[in-house]
Amino acid sequence: MVEENSAGDSVDRHVAVWAKELAWMDPVKEAIFFRLAILARHAGRTRRDALDSDGLKHWQYKVLLMLRRLGPPYETSPSRLAEMLGLTRGALSARLAAVEEAGLIVRTHETGDRRRVRVRLTDAGHAVFEQHAAAEEAGELVLLAALTPAERRTLADLLRKLVLSVESP
Numbered sequence: 606m607v608e609e610n611s612a613g614d615s616v617d618r619h620v621a622v623w624a625k626e627l628a629w630m631d632p633v634k635e636a637i638f639f640r641l642a643i644l645a646r647h648a649g650r651t652r653r654d655a656l657d658s659d660g661l662k663h664w665q666y667k668v669l670l671m672l673r674r675l676g677p678p679y680e681t682s683p684s685r686l687a688e689m690l691g692l693t694r695g696a697l698s699a700r701l702a703a704v705e706e707a708g709l710i711v712r713t714h715e716t717g718d719r720r721r722v723r724v725r726l727t728d729a730g731h732a733v734f735e736q737h738a739a740a741e742e743a744g745e746l747v748l749l750a751a752l753t754p755a756e757r758r759t760l761a762d763l764l765r766k767l768v769l770s771v772e773s774p
Contacts, residue, residue: 607667616640644748651744655737669702669734679727683712709733 618641620632656666671689672679681689687697701724704710709730715721726734749757 628667634722637761647748648745651748652741655740655744658740661745664700664708665704665709666734666737668700669709669730669737672710672724672730672732673734677723680723681720682734686724704730 613758617634619639620636623630623633623635653663656663667690668686671686672681675681683697683701687694687739690697692700701710701712705712707729710728711725713725714721715723752760
């Protein structure tokens with residue numbers, strides 16, 4: 606399983622132990638899923654560290670992310686935002702108050718109909734989003750630095766194939 610001239614990693618040691626204990630276990634499958642789990646934990650930790658350094662909570666970042674992803678003018682109705690975040694309108698309203706207080710969004714009323722509210726990303730919200738996204742990008746690039754550009758493309762293509770297989774009906 607370990608390539609020639611390779612010292613191996615913690616997964617190779619894990620697989621070696623379990624291959625002896627579980628004769629039916631597919632060692633290649635085990636290595637793939639164990640490595641994916643390690644990388645997912647690492648990516649999550651990198652994201653949390655970036656958020657902590659920004660003083661931003663994950664749910665606050667998600668609000669900024671969803672508004673930014675809409676494109677200019679980076680605004681929507683609270684009901685659409687709640688749907689995008691998988692929240693009830695009540696849960697969203699409580700969250701928006703804190704994000705608005707931080708100056709990252711504003712809630713405005715539509716002209717002519719005070720009942721219709723719009724949620725819009727502010728310049729400060731743009732800046733905070735950009736800062737966090739850049740920190741996250743840097744952390745991910747550090748991890749991918751172990752791969753050549755061709756290896757990155759191959760990995761992306763193989764992962765797409767797996768994702769398509771679980772997203773297909």
